[in-house]
Amino acid sequence: MYIIIVGGGRVGYYLARALLNEGHEILIVEQNAHFCDTINEEMGSICVRGDGCEAATLSEVGTGRADMLVAVTGDDADNMVACQVAKHKFNVPRTIARIRNPKNEMLFKKLGIDVTVSATNIIMEAIEKEVPTHPLTHLLTRSDNGAGNCGDKNPPRLKDHW
């Protein structure tokens, strides 16, 4: 697949690495020249310097033939616009946006952005899974009788217990 990543910060960097390893064709659009140089030195020339929200930049990197655009800058508004430009100007089939403010999830869905990823929501879900919403309920008290019998040569028969 041809995947365009908007934002070459940490998320974009590691995402590109992982996707390259899986054999995809990757292109990163990043505004910061220093980040661009690092990526290009380490992963080959896969980073173009520019504004990923600008139709002109997206046209330059062949967004018209992209299968997917992933916007992972640190700014929700930038990610939203990059996805909308990709969708409406270049008909990219799938767009994914990283969001910082979980409240933006509904807006992004309404605007037709296919997937939103919010670190806050993911961590919240993990916490909810780990921490029960109800306090632990006391069911029965375990008697200490027989607690040490596990390795005994002559374990007591059940009827001895009852």
Added chain:
Amino acid sequence: MRIVIMGCGRVGAQIAGLLEGEDHDITILDIDAYSFRRLPPDFNGTALLGNGIDEDVLKRAGIEEADVFVAMTQGDNRNVMAAQIAKHIFNVPRVISRIYDPLRQELYDTLGIEAFSPTTIFAELVRDKLKS
């Protein structure tokens, strides 16, 4: 009319002053309290500190009862995001946004935001001035 303006820069502050003079109910938002110095001294509307791309801030600004929302910050993407929140989440009847980038302006105009690009307008203005 109830009008919410996001961004109290030179343009935002001037719009607030003009419209208030026409008896509209104005709330103006900015993320920097220092920006409110630009409002006319006799401004009687509401100046609210906060970020217009946050739904809660927009609610505090009275977006739910607003007839018009105007996005006038320096950032195209911020303007467009706030404008779309106003339109799609709060169903504000008229949403106007400044978008410097002419290509983005065209796109969002087709997506139902009344967008205008100062870049295009000024370029044409200068050309027309030279013609006359």
